[in-house]
Amino acid sequence: MANCAQELATVFESAARPYSGMDPMLLRENIFGMSLANEDAEPLDTVIRQVARDIARHAIVVQHPHCIAHLHTPPMLCGIAAENFIAAQNQSMDSWDQSGSATFVEQHVIAHLCRLFSYPSEGDGVFTSGGTQGNIMALLIARDWFAQQRSGHNVQRDGLPPYASRLRIIGSAKSHFTLEKAASVMGLGQQAVVRIPTNPDGTMIIEALESTLRQLQVDGLLPFVIVGTAGTTDHGAVDGLRDISRIARASNIWFHVDAAYGGAMILSQAKQRLAGIELADSLIVDFHKMWFQPVSCGALLMRDTSDFKYLLHHADYLNRESDDLPNLVDKTISTTRRFDALKVFMMLRAVGTDTLGAMVDHLLQQGTAIALHLREDERFELLALPALSTVLFRYADLPETLGIDAFNRQLRVALLKRGIAVLGETTVAGKVALKLTILNPCLTIGMFVDLFNKIVELAETLKSDVLAEHV
Ligand SMILES: Cc1ncc(COP(=O)(O)O)c(C=O)c1O
Known part of the structure; x- marks a missing residue:
């Protein structure tokens, strides 16, 4: 070793x-x-x-300045140190007798997170494997809560209610695709997801949310949760959380916030952009995104700890009702579970929220600076102004005979396979886009300029190859 x-x-x-x-x-x-x-x-x-x-x-070198595609961060040293403890001691978070001190660390970190997000004293939470698991758990709890409220139906015990095919999950056109995953895992099918149109900046159109809810009512459908996103995957857009909360409250609908990406702003000068998150019935945050921790590390927070009851099942061998020490399996769909909370504990102890917040602010400023730089460069087309730390653009210095969408797709794959750069690819208003997801606070503007030069250099080569083929 x-x-x-x-x-x-x-x-x-x-x-x-x-x-x-x-x-x-x-x-x-x-x-x-x-x-x-x-x-x-x-x-x-x-x-x-x-x-x-x-x-x-x-391997894909996440520390390299030109590896900048996904919400996939270079891990902080304190996280790597924590991983050593986690792997070597192999605590399992399901029951106290498998994770004595670790259970208390997780509870301590969760209580701190609840305070950070201004949850009331009933707030609680649990670590998850990431945003997907967190969203699935939150939507499942929301559904079971709704069925209980509506008809006293106990989904945990009796399965889906008779009106299950009418249940609806409301998100925006830019919400993460785990809403569909959750709907299908929950036996509702993807058809249960209703996506509200977004503004050009990627945020949910609030008037469209209101009119959709009215229409769903007319149609006899049953929206049970509205998902606001704090940091959409492509645009980094933050929905109007206060407005969504007001609308959800008025209609007695669960309000969940997917803050997997943007949750880190709670530490930053941009904290106000999350206003309303404290009103969410549940929220998720991913520490393996803008909190710089090794994969995997996320948390689901609940405004009221009693709602975890929808996930509670007892097993004689593990979490007896008579136990007087906490068994965290009571609050999650996992059984055996990693001690990921240690990474957040060590980060807060060794780095501190001020420095973390400054790192997030730096990423936000750098995203804007890079976007403005691209806007000035005629060889590129900037497709959206950044809301967080993603930059959506494409190479545009092409003769009309070359399809710009196909060319940018080809360019991204060639950059990857040749080991020049790892960029993201998505679509923005129907246009194929290249995407930078800036999650490395050590990058300099010069490194981006170097990256753009390399992109142009390869694009020129590909262009002449394609044009030669057409001759
Ligand atoms: C907004 C959002 N929510 C949820 C997820 C899923 O998170 P995870 O990959 O940690 O499961 C992602 C992943 O990128 C995301 O961007």
């Missing part, structure tokens, strides 16, 4: 590019060629060297 840190250090020292550039099919062949048969097992030191040489060297 001693050589593990040394091997990793060598991998990082030699990581000149965001991806090694090895042909993906060759990489696959090499990896599938590594025998997993019992007779081929080797000493751990040998395996560590092989992992470093043949796997880690071909």
